[in-house]
Structure formats: C-alpha cells, structure tokens
Amino acid sequence: MNRAKLLGLQALVMVVFLLIWHVVTAYPLFGEVKTIQFFFSTPAAVLGRTFNQLIGPDIYWHLGITLTETVLAFVIGSAAGIFFGFTFARQELLAAVFDPYIKAANALPRVVLAPIFALWFGLGIWSKVALGFTLVFFIVFFNVYQGVREVSPTVLANARMLGMNERQLFRHVYWPSALTWMFSSLHTSVGFALVGAVVGEYLGSSAGLGYKIHEAESVFDVTGVFSGMLILAIFVIAIDALVTLVEKRLLVWRPGQSSTTTT
C-alpha cells in the first residue's frame, strides 16, 4: 500500500471517530444533550481547550515539570541499572543471592509506592522521580544483566585470543553488548519514566501534566481531562520520535534494525 493511501485511511479513522463523538454529544440520541456533554464533553470543546492551552504559557510550565521528572528518572534509573546490571552479571554469587529479592521487588506494582515516596520525598518533583526510578531501574537492570551474560562466547574467546585484558574486554565487548540490550528497551524505559512522573503527579503534587488532569477531574471538568490526555499523548509521541532518532544513530551497526517495543 502506498504512503498517501495509508495516511488517508489513518486520517479517515480519526475523522469517523470525531464525527461519531460529535453526533452522539450534539444530538439527543441517547438522552438529554446536556447530560451527555457533562459525561463526554464534545470534540469541538476538547480541541478548543487544547488549542487555548497550547498557545498559553501555563501548560509549558507543567510540561517542563513533567519533562524534568521524566528525564531525571530515566537518567538516574539507567545509571543505577547499568551499574548493578554489570556488577551482578560479573558476580555470579551476588546475582544468585539477590535473585529472589530482585524478583520480588520487580513484581511489586509500583503505584503502591507513590504515597510512601510522597511521604519520604515530599510533594515536589523528587517523589515522582523516585517512582519513575523504580520503574526504569528494573528494565535497564535486567537488560544490561542479560546483555553482559549473553555476549557471544565466540566473540569473547576471540577477543581474549587477541590478547585483551579485563579492562579492554569491558570496553570492546561487554559494554557495547550491554548497551545494545539497553537501547533496544529504550522506548520502554523512557515510556516508564514518563508513566512514573505522570502517575506520581496524579496522586499528589502541585504541578505537572498529571496534576492538571487530576485537577480537572476533581471538579468534574471532563473537557479539561480529555484535553489533558490529548496533550499528554502529543507529548509522548514527541518523546518517542526523539528516542527513535537517538536509537537509529546509536544502533547503526545492527542488521535490520527493529526494536519497536511501544510504551
């Protein structure tokens, strides 16, 4: 199928969706229009509100907060994940001893930690960063661990026969292999950093996208909720596109580049 046709069909899906939404909320098909609009708002109102928000300065401040939290959670979580992933992969005993605890910690739904983090780190950005950290850390940790463990034995034996010492093996073999695995989960980990930030904001904060949506919900402002969701979606797509760009640059050496884990 050619690109124009595909884009046309994709646009058609959106138009049909908006049309149905509009018809249902503008005409008394399923009851009184006012009641329906209270529950579902209208596409025009949501788009209008979104547009107004996007031209005002206020939303960018909230976006900036969310972005800061996401980036911090991603960077700190990745750094810790890489460090522990490496350490555990190179120390069999350590990995064996901590195995059940790591599995248990990873099995825990992270949302339940949000109130605790709010208690520990306050309502500012750090409680959200902590929540994002717990999500990012495990993804990166497991991937780096796997990356180090699954280095091809032939590549490793060859590198050793070339006379490489531990430091050189680390630089030329283990490190690139681990990074590959980490990058292949880049979409997932960046996505989870964002989830941590938004969920944290949603559960208790005074700024950020999650806060905006929560604020609208608490006064039954459905238009505000939908518009917040729309802005969030645009934000996620923008970040994802950025990650794809980074990924393409970093993994040029990979055959048939295909890591499409979505957030």
Next chain:
Amino acid sequence: MRQADGETDFMELHHPPQHDAGAGEMSPAVALSGLDITFHIDGGKRYKAVTGINLSVAAGEFVSVVGPTGCGKSTLLNAAAGLLVPSAGTVGIFGKPLSGLNRRAGYLFQADALMPWKTALDNVKVALEPMGVSDAQADARAREWLGRVGLRAFVDRYPHMLSGGQRKRVSLAQMLIRNPEILLMDEPFGPLDAQTRQIMGNLLLDLWSKDRKALIFVTHDLEEAISLSDRVVVMSAGPAAGIVADYRVPLPRPRDIAEIRLEKAFHEIHRDIWASLRVEVQKAYAMGDGRELVEGDAP
C-alpha cells in the same frame, strides 16, 4: 643454525634463553603429548572427548586435522590455544609448557567472531590495542591489512553488511595483523560456499607462504586439507578420539588449490588418506545421532 633470533624477536624478552646453541634442533611450535580432554556434563556425567593425543607441529609447518564430525578436532585446537585445560598430558609451545592463554597464537574461529558493533576497520584495529600500538599507527596498519585481504573498499562496513567470505577475510586480517607465531584455524571456511572456499584457500596460502608460520587447520573436508597442507592428520571417531594416521603431502608449492585437485599425485594421496578416514566416518555414523548432543566444542 638459523635460529629463533630473527623469528621470535620480542617474545624472547619474556623467556629466558633456553635454546642453548648446542642443541641445534628447534623445539616444535606446538607439541601436544599424551593429551586427554574430558568434559563434565550436567548431572555429574563425564564425556571423554579425546585421549592419548600426540601431535607435534614444527615452526613453518602447515598441518591439517581431519576427522568425522564431532571427533574433537576443535577440542584439540582449543587446548593448543589455552582456551581449554586438558585433563591429562601437556601442551608445549616452542618447548615451554603452556599455562593460561596461548599468547603466541592467533585463532580463526568457525563461527562469526567479529565484534558486530565495530566496523571492519575497527575490528582489525582493536587487535593491536593490547600490544600498545598508537591509534594512528594501528589505523594505517589495519587499512593495509584489509587491503591485503581484498577489502580496501569495505573498511567502513559493519559485519552484517559483509558477506560470509568477507567477514572471514576481516577475521583473517584481525588475526594476522598481530603477527602470531602459531596460527590455529577451526573449520574457518566451513560456512562458505564452494567457490568462496577456493578463493579463501588460495588467499590463505598466499598470505601464509610469505612468512610461513606453524599452522593447524581443522577441517572435515579432506580435499581442502590435502590441497592446503604439508601434513594431514586423521582423527578417529569420538568419544575418546585419538589420532589414527599421519600423512605427508608431497605436493610442490606454490599451489593453486583449484588446479592441484586435478593432479595425479593429489588423487593418490587422497585415496590413501580416505582409506583410513572412511573407516572412522562410518564408525561415527554407526554410533548414531545421540552423540552429537554431548559433543562440546565450546571452550
């Protein structure tokens, strides 16, 4: 005697002068004696891969090892490389017992061994890093070597962008750039198609004949073994494989491995070696497929 002086130069620094002038005779590059190698498989079982191996390869000698699939040919090579510690017997390298990795050997693996995240150039360059060669010098030498194996135009390609034959050429350059005194090759051309194998065989002979190093070449292809080497060693079917025959190949050099196969002398030696190899191949087949499962070539 035209002795080690010129050939082993800097290596001598690490080794006290043990070649006393009176002895005259130079120690073999590789001497495997009374070698036993046993693998421990899960569940406490043991698998004796090879036993009672005595094999001596002189400096400058091209020796091929042939045998049925899974007879432990690669195991021998891994022992000579120091990737694998024998359960009994000794590995002597230029007269000294080997401990740890064999620093004087280069190894060409059957499977892809290039670092997939490095370009052809970087893969060859990195081989010089442990030797402390400066980056600029390593770059120039790596380019020269890639030119020698016919990949001048492919220096910036990543391994997945190269064909199987081209990847082997890069591996060959990566191994030879370090100028090892012993070359170990484990079915290096196994995965390649017939034409590419011939081209690679001629390339190998061409490079090898410039400064003859001791070379152990493991293959299951008898024609390849004869056309390349000075000696062909036949191994028996595993488990507990041993060496059953050792033939000299009296064919003149330089050789063209495609043409040499048409000569009468080639056919005669082929007939002789095949007579002993065939017995082992049949034995291996008769033993069935289960054996494959316990065969471990991994270091």
